[in-house]
Amino acid sequence: MKLVWSIVSALLFLQISSGNRLCKIWSSAGLYVQWNSTFKVYCTFLNECSPSMYSGDSPRPQSHRVHNSTTIYLDVKNLMEERATFSCDCDETSVNTDNKLDSCGLDISAGYPPDVPTNMSCTYKVGLSMKGRMICSWNSGRKTYLRNSSTLRVKTFTHNASEGSQQFTVSERGSASFVVDRSVHIVSFWVRVSNRLGSAESPVINYNLSDIMMPDPPDLDEVGCTSRNCTISITQTVPTLHLAVYYKEEDGERWTLHPDSVMSNGLFLVESLQPFRRYQFRARSRFRTGLWSSWSRNVSRWTQEEAPAVALDVWYAIDHSEKSMRVFWKQLDPLFAQGKILKYIITVSKQNSTQTSNVSFSKRNHSVAFCPNCEVTVSACNSKGRSPPARITVHTTLDMPPLEPEVNSQNVTLYWRKRGTAALPLDTVVEWYPRGQRLDELRWVRTGPNSRRVVITDMKPFTCYEGAVYVIYSNKSMGRHVFTGVNTLVSVPTKGPVVQEMEEGSTVNVTWSELPERESGGCITKYTIYLESSSGTVTAYNASASQRFWVLRGLTPAVYSVWMTASTAKGEGRKGDKVKFYIRPDSQVPLIITLGTVIILGGVVLFCAWQISAVKERFWVYFQFCRPEEIPDPANSKWARDCLLEKGKVTLQVQLSTSTASEEEELVLVDVLELPRPLLCPQSSLNSDSEPSTPLYPHTAYIKSLSHDSYSSGDTQTSSLDTNETVDYISSHETTAMSEEEDLEDVSGFFPSHSFAMDPVNFGPKLTLDAVRIDGNEFFLQCD
Numbered sequence: 001m002k003l004v005w006s007i008v009s010a011l012l013f014l015q016i017s018s019g020n021r022l023c024k025i026w027s028s029a030g031l032y033v034q035w036n037s038t039f040k041v042y043c044t045f046l047n048e049c050s051p052s053m054y055s056g057d058s059p060r061p062q063s064h065r066v067h068n069s070t071t072i073y074l075d076v077k078n079l080m081e082e083r084a085t086f087s088c089d090c091d092e093t094s095v096n097t098d099n100k101l102d103s104c105g106l107d108i109s110a111g112y113p114p115d116v117p118t119n120m121s122c123t124y125k126v127g128l129s130m131k132g133r134m135i136c137s138w139n140s141g142r143k144t145y146l147r148n149s150s151t152l153r154v155k156t157f158t159h160n161a162s163e164g165s166q167q168f169t170v171s172e173r174g175s176a177s178f179v180v181d182r183s184v185h186i187v188s189f190w191v192r193v194s195n196r197l198g199s200a201e202s203p204v205i206n207y208n209l210s211d212i213m214m215p216d217p218p219d220l221d222e223v224g225c226t227s228r229n230c231t232i233s234i235t236q237t238v239p240t241l242h243l244a245v246y247y248k249e250e251d252g253e254r255w256t257l258h259p260d261s262v263m264s265n266g267l268f269l270v271e272s273l274q275p276f277r278r279y280q281f282r283a284r285s286r287f288r289t290g291l292w293s294s295w296s297r298n299v300s301r302w303t304q305e306e307a308p309a310v311a312l313d314v315w316y317a318i319d320h321s322e323k324s325m326r327v328f329w330k331q332l333d334p335l336f337a338q339g340k341i342l343k344y345i346i347t348v349s350k351q352n353s354t355q356t357s358n359v360s361f362s363k364r365n366h367s368v369a370f371c372p373n374c375e376v377t378v379s380a381c382n383s384k385g386r387s388p389p390a391r392i393t394v395h396t397t398l399d400m401p402p403l404e405p406e407v408n409s410q411n412v413t414l415y416w417r418k419r420g421t422a423a424l425p426l427d428t429v430v431e432w433y434p435r436g437q438r439l440d441e442l443r444w445v446r447t448g449p450n451s452r453r454v455v456i457t458d459m460k461p462f463t464c465y466e467g468a469v470y471v472i473y474s475n476k477s478m479g480r481h482v483f484t485g486v487n488t489l490v491s492v493p494t495k496g497p498v499v500q501e502m503e504e505g506s507t508v509n510v511t512w513s514e515l516p517e518r519e520s521g522g523c524i525t526k527y528t529i530y531l532e533s534s535s536g537t538v539t540a541y542n543a544s545a546s547q548r549f550w551v552l553r554g555l556t557p558a559v560y561s562v563w564m565t566a567s568t569a570k571g572e573g574r575k576g577d578k579v580k581f582y583i584r585p586d587s588q589v590p591l592i593i594t595l596g597t598v599i600i601l602g603g604v605v606l607f608c609a610w611q612i613s614a615v616k617e618r619f620w621v622y623f624q625f626c627r628p629e630e631i632p633d634p635a636n637s638k639w640a641r642d643c644l645l646e647k648g649k650v651t652l653q654v655q656l657s658t659s660t661a662s663e664e665e666e667l668v669l670v671d672v673l674e675l676p677r678p679l680l681c682p683q684s685s686l687n688s689d690s691e692p693s694t695p696l697y698p699h700t701a702y703i704k705s706l707s708h709d710s711y712s713s714g715d716t717q718t719s720s721l722d723t724n725e726t727v728d729y730i731s732s733h734e735t736t737a738m739s740e741e742e743d744l745e746d747v748s749g750f751f752p753s754h755s756f757a758m759d760p761v762n763f764g765p766k767l768t769l770d771a772v773r774i775d776g777n778e779f780f781l782q783c784d
C-alpha cells in the first residue's frame with residue numbers, strides 16, 4: 001500500500017519534469033525523518049487555484065496553512081509511522097475537469113539510525129577438515145524501521161604474520177558465518193551498519209582462534225543400565241580432551257555432572273545411580289582450550305530393580321473376640337521400594353510350622369488367625385527379592401488415662417505423659433480412624449520412643465474420629481491412651497436417625513442405628529426422640545450418644561408419631577422420618593364382653609334348670625329368705641327373672657369355693673367352654689318334667705383347677721352330644737349336682753374340662769378361650 005505513492009510519485013515526477021503537474025510538494029525534513037519528528041510539508045502551485053492538502057493511504061483532507069500566494073504548508077507533528085503519505089490538489093470547482101493536471105504527492109519514511117552493534121561473539125567450529133567455520137553474532141540494538149545494510153569486516157593473522165582481510169555483507173539478523181583456515185591464529189573483525197538516517201560501527205574484536213575453538217557435540221548411542229551403573233557409548237567426530245556427562249532423573253530439575261571418569265573404547269560409566277529410576281543423560285565435549293560444544297541429544301534409561309531396602313511400617317489390630325488379628329502396613333517409599341512391588345508376603349510362625357500368604361500389591365492389610373505366641377512378619381516383594389521382614393510383636397496392653405486432644409479447625413494435637421516405669425520406651429504409635437471404622441480407615445504414625453506430642457493434620461472435616469496413643473515398652477507391654485469424639489470441623493447432622501419402633505402393649509421400644517459418616521457432620525453429642533400424640537402434644541426425650549434404644553412406657557391408647565434428631569456440638573440436625581404407631585385399647589375389654597356372655601349364658605342355663613322342680617326345691621332350701629309370699633307363676637314372673645341372674649352367680653360361686661384351693665385369691669384362671677344357648681334352652685324347657693338318668697353333662701364352665709383325671713367314656717359322651725338326649729344329660733346333671741352336694745367333687749372329676757377341649761366335638765357354633773381372667777368378687781350374691 002505504502003508503495004502506491006512511490007509508484008504514483010515516480011510517474012508524477014515524470015509528469016512534473018514534463019511540466020504537466022499542478023503542484024510541487026516537498027518536506028522541510030526530507031524523505032527520511034527520525035521517528036517522532038516534527039516538520040512541514042509544502043506545496044507550491046504552478047497555476048492559480050484553490051488548493052487543498054491530504055494525508056494518509058486513503059487521503060483525508062488536512063487543514064493547511066498559507067505560506068505565500070503560491071505555496072501552502074502542513075505542520076506534521078511527532079510522526080510515528082514507518083511511512084506517511086501526503087498530497088496536494090486544486091479544488092475541482094475552480095478547474096476545468098477535462099484539462100485537469102495531475103496532483104502531487106510524497107511518501108515520507110520515519111525511523112532510527114542504526115545502533116552500535118554490541119555483544120559481538122564468535123565461535124570457531126572445528127571438524128575433521130583443515131578449515132573450520134567461524135560463526136559470529138551480535139546484537140543490533142533497537143529496530144530502525146528502515147532498511148539497514150551491514151558489513152562484516154574480517155582480518156586474519158597467521159603464525160607467520162601474513163595478513164588477510166575479507167569483507168562480507170551480512171543479513172540483518174545479527175549473525176554471520178564464514179570459513180577460516182586452521183592455519184589462522186588470530187581473527188579480528190568489526191561490523192558496520194548503515195541506513196538513510198546514519199551509520200554505526202562496532203569496535204574491533206580480536207579473537208585468538210584457540211580460545212573460541214569448539215568441537216561438534218558428542219553423540220550418545222547406547223545406554224545400558226544395571227541397578228546402580230549405566231554404561232553409555234559415545235562417538236565424537238574429533239577426539240577431545242574433555243567429555244562431560246550430565247544426568248538427572250527424568251522429572252528432576254537439575255542436571256548433575258558426573259565426575260570425570262574413564263572413557264574406554266568409547267564407553268562411559270555412570271556410577272552411583274539409584275535403582276529403578278528413569279534417568280536422562282546428555283554430554284558435551286571440549287578441546288584442551290576453547291569452548292564447550294553444544295549439548296548432545298538427551299537419552300533416557302531405567303536402572304534395574306533391587307530388592308526393597310527397608311522393612312515395612314506395620315501395625316495391627318486384634319478383633320474383639322481375639323480370634324483374628326488384622327495386620328496393616330504402609331506402602332514403601334519408592335526410594336526404598338527400589339522396584340515395582342508385586343506382592344506382600346505374610347508369614348505366621350507357630351512353634352515349628354510356618355504359614356505363608358501372598359497378598360496382592362494393592363492391599364494394605366490382611367487378617368490372620370490370632371495366636372498370642374505366633375510370630376507374624378510382613379515383607380514386600382519386587383522382581384528382585386523381598387524386603388527385610390517387619391515383625392509384629394503383640395504387646396500386653398495397659399490402659400492409661402484417656403487423652404484430651406487439642407483441636408483447631410485443621411489439626412488435632414495430642415499430648416501424653418511419660419509413664420513412671422522401669423521399662424524403656426521403645427516406640428510410640430499414634431492411631432486414629434473415623435469412629436467405628438478402625439479396620440477400614442486406620443491411620444497411624446510412629447513418633448519415636450521419647451515423643452510426648454503429635455499433630456494430626458489429615459483428619460477429614462465433619463467426621464468424628466477416635467484413636468489411641470500406644471507407648472511400647474521393652475518389657476513387651478504397651479500403654480494405651482485412648483481418645484474419642486474428636487472432630488476438626490463440625491456441622492449439624494444432615495439427616496435424622498431412622499427410627500424403628502416395636503409396640504408391646506402400652507410400651508414402645510424405639511431403636512435406631514448410628515448415622516452414616518457423611519450425614520453425621522461430626523461427633524454426635526446426643527439423640528432426641530420426639531413423641532407426638534394424636535392430640536398434637538410433642539414430648540422430647542434426650543438419649544446419650546452411645547444409646548441405640550429408648551423405651552416409651554405407659555402410653556394411652558391412641559395414634560402416635562415418633563421421630564428423632566441427632567445433635568453435634570454445632571446443634572441439632574434435621575428431623576428423621578416420622579414413624580406412626582397405634583396403641584390398641586386394653587385387651588381386657590373383649591374379656592369383659594366374654595365374661596358378660598358367660599354370665600348371661602349361665603343365667604339362661606340356670607333358668608332352664610329352674611323349670612325342673614327338683615332344682616327349684618333345692619334352691620328354696622338354700623335361699624328361703626328370698627322366697628316371696630305368693631308364687632302365681634314363678635317361671636314367668638319378673639322377680640324370677642331378676643333372681644335368675646343372681647342364682648347363676650351363686651352356682652358359680654359354689655363351684656369356685658369348692659374347687660379352688662384358696663378363697664383369698666381374687667383372680668381365678670379358668671378354661672371356659674361355651675355351649676350355644678339356642679340349642680339348650682328350648683330343649684330343656686320341653687323336657688322339664690322328665691327325670692334324668694343319663695350321665696351328667698357340664699353346663700357352662702369348668703374351672704381349670706378342677707381335677708384333670710382322665711375320663712373313661714369321652715367317646716360315648718361325644719357321640720351322645722349329637723343326639724337330642726343332650727338335654728337330658730344337662731337336666732339330670734343339674735339335678736344331681738344340686739341334690740347330692742356331697743358328691744360335688746366326684747361330679748367335677750366326672751367331667752374333666754380338657755377331655756372336651758381335646759375331642760373333636762361337632763355341635764354347632766362354639767367359642768373356646770384358652771385363658772380368661774375372672775374377678776371372683778363379682779360372683780357373690782348380694783340379695784340384701
Ligand SMILES: *[C@@H]1O[C@H](CO)[C@@H](O)[C@H](O)[C@H]1NC(C)=O
Pocket residue numbers: 036078
Ligand atoms: C516525541 O517527542 C516529544 C517531544 O518532541 C516527546 O515529548 C515525546 O516523549 C516523544 N515520544 C516518543 C514516543 O518518543
Ligand SMILES: *[C@@H]1O[C@H](CO)[C@@H](O)[C@H](O)[C@H]1NC(C)=O
Pocket residue numbers: 044067068069070071
Ligand atoms: C513562495 O515561497 C516559495 C518558497 O519559499 C518560493 O519558492 C516562492 O518563490 C514564493 N513565491 C512567491 C510568489 O513569493
Ligand SMILES: *[C@@H]1O[C@H](CO)[C@@H](O)[C@H](O)[C@H]1NC(C)=O
Pocket residue numbers: 118119139
Ligand atoms: C550480551 O550477551 C549476553 C550473553 O550472551 C547476554 O546476557 C546479554 O544480555 C547480552 N547483552 C545485550 C545488550 O544484548
Ligand SMILES: *[C@@H]1O[C@H](CO)[C@@H](O)[C@H](O)[C@H]1NC(C)=O
Pocket residue numbers: 158160162183
Ligand atoms: C606463511 O604461512 C602460510 C601457510 O602457513 C604460507 O602459505 C605462507 O607462504 C607463509 N608466508 C611467509 C611469509 O612465510
Ligand SMILES: *[C@@H]1O[C@H](CO)[C@@H](O)[C@H](O)[C@H]1NC(C)=O
Pocket residue numbers: 226227228229271272
Ligand atoms: C557399578 O560399578 C562399580 C564400579 O565399577 C562396581 O564396583 C559395581 O559393582 C557396579 N555395580 C553394579 C550394580 O553394576
Ligand SMILES: *[C@@H]1O[C@H](CO)[C@@H](O)[C@H](O)[C@H]1NC(C)=O
Pocket residue numbers: 356357358
Ligand atoms: C506365593 O507365591 C510364590 C511365588 O509366586 C509361590 O511359590 C507360593 O506357592 C505362593 N504361596 C501361596 C500360599 O500362594
Ligand SMILES: *[C@@H]1O[C@H](CO)[C@@H](O)[C@H](O)[C@H]1NC(C)=O
Pocket residue numbers: 408409410411455457
Ligand atoms: C496444621 O498443620 C499444618 C502442618 O503442620 C500447618 O501448616 C498448619 O498451619 C496447621 N494449621 C493450623 C490451623 O494450626
Ligand SMILES: *[C@@H]1O[C@H](CO)[C@@H](O)[C@H](O)[C@H]1NC(C)=O
Pocket residue numbers: 328363364365366438439440441442443
Ligand atoms: C483394609 O483392606 C480393605 C480391602 O482391601 C480396605 O477396604 C480397607 O480400607 C483397608 N483398611 C485400611 C485401614 O487400609
Ligand SMILES: *[C@@H]1O[C@H](CO)[C@@H](O)[C@H](O)[C@H]1NC(C)=O
Pocket residue numbers: 540541542
Ligand atoms: C434435652 O437437652 C436439652 C439441651 O441439652 C435441654 O434443653 C432439654 O430440656 C432436654 N430435654 C429433656 C427432655 O431432658
